[in-house]
Amino acid sequence: xxxxxxxxxxxxxxxxxxxxxxxxxxxxxxxxxxxxxxxxxxxxxxxxxxxxxxxxxxxxxxxxxxxxxxxxxxxxxxxxxxxxxxxxxxxxxxxxxxxxxxxxxxxxxxxxxxxxxxxxxxxxxxxxxxxxxxxxxxxxxxxxxxxxxxxxxxxxx
Amino acid sequence: xxxxxxxxxxxxxxxxxxxxxxxxxxxxxxxxxxxxxxxxxxxxxxxxxxxxxxxxxxxxxxxxxxxxxxxxxxxxxxxxxxxxxxxxxxxxxxxxxxxxxxxxxxxxxxxxxxxxxxxxxxxxxxxxxxxxxxxxxxxxx
Amino acid sequence: xxxxxxxxxxxxxxxxxxxxxxxxxxxxxxxxxxxxxxxxxxxxxxxxxxxxxxxxxxxxxxxxxxxxxxxxxxxxxxxxxxxxxxxxxxxxxxxxxxxxxxxxxxxxxxxxxxxxxxxxxxxxxxxxxxxxxxxxxxxxxxxxxxxxxxxxxxxxxxxxxxxxxxxxxxxxxxxxxxxxxxxxxxxxxxxxxxxxxxxxxxxxxxxxxxxxxxxxxxxxxxxxxxxxxxxxxxxxxxxxxxxxxxxxxxxxxxxxxxxxxxxxxxxxxxxxxxxxxxxxxxxxxxxxxxxxxxxxxxxxxxxxxxx
Numbered sequence: 001x002x003x004x005x006x007x008x009x010x011x012x013x014x015x016x017x018x019x020x021x022x023x024x025x026x027x028x029x030x031x032x033x034x035x036x037x038x039x040x041x042x043x044x045x046x047x048x049x050x051x052x053x054x055x056x057x058x059x060x061x062x063x064x065x066x067x068x069x070x071x072x073x074x075x076x077x078x079x080x081x082x083x084x085x086x087x088x089x090x091x092x093x094x095x096x097x098x099x100x101x102x103x104x105x106x107x108x109x110x111x112x113x114x115x116x117x118x119x120x121x122x123x124x125x126x127x128x129x130x131x132x133x134x135x136x137x138x139x140x141x142x143x144x145x146x147x148x149x150x151x152x153x154x155x156x157x
Numbered sequence: 158x159x160x161x162x163x164x165x166x167x168x169x170x171x172x173x174x175x176x177x178x179x180x181x182x183x184x185x186x187x188x189x190x191x192x193x194x195x196x197x198x199x200x201x202x203x204x205x206x207x208x209x210x211x212x213x214x215x216x217x218x219x220x221x222x223x224x225x226x227x228x229x230x231x232x233x234x235x236x237x238x239x240x241x242x243x244x245x246x247x248x249x250x251x252x253x254x255x256x257x258x259x260x261x262x263x264x265x266x267x268x269x270x271x272x273x274x275x276x277x278x279x280x281x282x283x284x285x286x287x288x289x290x291x292x293x294x295x296x297x298x
Numbered sequence: 299x300x301x302x303x304x305x306x307x308x309x310x311x312x313x314x315x316x317x318x319x320x321x322x323x324x325x326x327x328x329x330x331x332x333x334x335x336x337x338x339x340x341x342x343x344x345x346x347x348x349x350x351x352x353x354x355x356x357x358x359x360x361x362x363x364x365x366x367x368x369x370x371x372x373x374x375x376x377x378x379x380x381x382x383x384x385x386x387x388x389x390x391x392x393x394x395x396x397x398x399x400x401x402x403x404x405x406x407x408x409x410x411x412x413x414x415x416x417x418x419x420x421x422x423x424x425x426x427x428x429x430x431x432x433x434x435x436x437x438x439x440x441x442x443x444x445x446x447x448x449x450x451x452x453x454x455x456x457x458x459x460x461x462x463x464x465x466x467x468x469x470x471x472x473x474x475x476x477x478x479x480x481x482x483x484x485x486x487x488x489x490x491x492x493x494x495x496x497x498x499x500x501x502x503x504x505x506x507x508x509x510x511x512x513x514x515x516x517x518x519x520x521x522x523x524x525x526x527x528x529x530x531x532x533x534x535x536x537x538x539x540x541x542x543x544x545x546x547x548x549x550x551x552x553x554x555x556x557x558x559x560x561x562x563x564x565x566x567x568x569x570x571x572x573x574x575x576x577x578x579x580x581x582x583x584x585x586x587x588x589x590x591x592x593x594x595x596x597x598x599x600x601x602x603x604x605x
Binding site for chain 1: 220221222249254255257258260261262265
């Protein structure tokens with residue numbers, strides 16, 4: 001399959017799920033999709049098109065949050081990122097662990113650093129933060145405030 | 158100067174401890190053991206276990222998770238033990254000063270004897286720093 | 299009275315001095331082979347003095363007596379072996395039947411003391427190192443004993459070291475015959491494993507299991523272990539020289555020959571150490587029970603046939 005065939009397949013099959021396609025360069029495409037259709041798109045791309053799930057990125061863009069899922073097509077030298085926009089008052093999305101296991105730890109990391117809830121994840125516990133970190137404080141959000149009184153934030157000179 | 162300390166300065170065994178660094182300083186420390194900047198001529202050997210260590214070479218800005226492990230390791234090193242902080246992250250957390258995961262700099266946790274600045278410091282700078290450490294210990298006691 | 303003198307002067311002092319010097323030769327040759335400058339001459343002595351000045355920490359769950367007594371156990375056995383060998387070399391009237399068997403038995407005790415020390419520290423990495431040492435001992439003891447049978451057979455089936463030395467003084471060294479050469483090759487590989495040097499240093503792998511059996515040792519106990527290893531670096535080649543190459547004589551030109559024999563063996567051990575990677579424990583045991591035992595059996599058969 002060539003690059004154009006892949007994009008045409010995706011556009012035809014998910015006509016009403018895709019919001020926008022941004023064809024940035026020959027090896028980089030951003031596709032915005034609706035949050036509800038994430039699992040069906042990921043299943044199609046992973047099983048039928050046989051792409052590799054690279055990583056997922058969570059971003060706090062001041063008035064909403066975005067998650068990008070990066071899939072690579074190695075023979076075509078192509079990386080497609082599916083962008084999902086989540087409103088700040090309802091930060092939840094379905095987990096991709098039912099499709100492939102590689103989403104397990106990255107969703108744990110996004111949950112503890114950004115506060116996104118993944119429905120259907122088998123084991124959503126702490127991955128990177130230490131035990132003394134309080135619950136409900138998410139460091140990578142825009143409105144994160146320092147909670148630790150004993151922290152030293154100047155060089156002392 | 159006491160006999161114990163004289164023997165310690167002529168055969169310091171180094172232990173390399175990384176508390177969450179980007180590994181650049183670790184590569185430079187490992188460079189010192191290669192034939193070009195050979196430190197075995199000063200009697201320094203790389204110690205495998207913390208209980209064989211005389212000098213702790215600490216790199217990296219201290220994460221919350223690695224602080225507890227580093228405190229435990231420092232307590233297990235048999236005295237007399239010297240601590241050397243290598244690289245900007247170990248001196249004052251460098252560019253991670255305002256990071257959420259690095260609350261305190263290294264010298265508020267364990268006492269440090271010599272600071273070697275640089276990002277990363279060249280092997281010549283590391284050897285110069287260790288020589289300054291030896292001279293400091295000799296002149297103080 | 300003469301035995302006490304022999305024990306302290308020859309058994310401990312002379313062995314320690316020559317052993318530390320041999321350890322320096324080993325480190326300097328290694329450094330030169332790797333194109334660096336090595337440590338100064340007194341470095342092994344300063345290492346041991348420095349270790350005596352550090353505090354000795356005993357881990358909380360360890361059995362304290364075994365932990366602290368294991369290095370002394372090994373050091374005592376090395377001193378006894380050295381005394382026996384020196385007495386046989388210098389005054390050949392004081393040996394007894396079966397002292398070859400006593401020497402072989404006492405030479406396994408340093409490895410046993412490392413195993414004891416490794417299991418007495420309450421550390422899983424130390425247990426891994428100690429269990430590797432156990433498997434290694436099971437591996438190399440068989441070809442070692444078979445190869446030591448060759449000088450016994452050649453000198454008329456006697457188990458006295460002084461008889462072996464006497465036979466070699468009259469009929470030429472054991473290593474001059476084909477079976478002697480094969481047996482010497484086998485014992486040199488077994489000595490490499492006894493000293494825990496590369497390629498058989500997996501009981502004390504430095505960065506793999508951070509120190510292996512000696513991970514919890516610090517201060518004086520570690521100093522005693524290092525002294526034991528350095529003394530073994532003298533005692534084991536000395537044992538090989540006595541039973542294969544006719545011992546050391548101290549008159550005239552034979553002093554130079556003796557020094558060359560010893561330095562040659564140490565240099566061979568260092569060269570093997572520098573040109574080989576570390577092998578796994580199953581590869582090491584297969585090596586000792588496979589090719590080495592086969593060569594040792596061939597050497598015994600050749601010795602029985604008289605070659």
